[in-house]
């Protein structure tokens with residue numbers, strides 16, 4: 001029984017406009033590269049009123065950090081004015097921001113956070 005030889009898939013060939021004199025056809029092989037999606041960091045901002053304990057609980061709850069990691073992040077924000085709580089796709093980062101702002105507003109604290117593209 002004759003078996004078919006497996007064919008090797010080829011990258012697409014693109015025919016470019018003719019620039020040669022004569023009948024030559026120029027073909028260029030291009031490798032299609034998919035860029036990774038832009039990621040977004042959720043940045044929490046310092047203020048003078050939100051209790052440190054509240055910030056630590058929020059970071060633990062919404063950014064899946066343990067007590068020690070959440071405390072380190074909170075102290076960095078307190079000292080530097082801002083700090084990254086996590087890096088996510090655009091939609092997930094926007095949801096995290098909403099969750100933090102809702103929790104802060106419900107508790108009556110002015111805590112703010114934003115999302116921004118990584119390498120902003």
Ligand code: TYC
Pocket residue numbers: 044045046047048049050051052055074077078111112
């Ligand atoms: N600076 C606040 C205080 O001294 C604590 C704080 C930390 C507030 C981080 C906001 O994102 C923040 N109570």
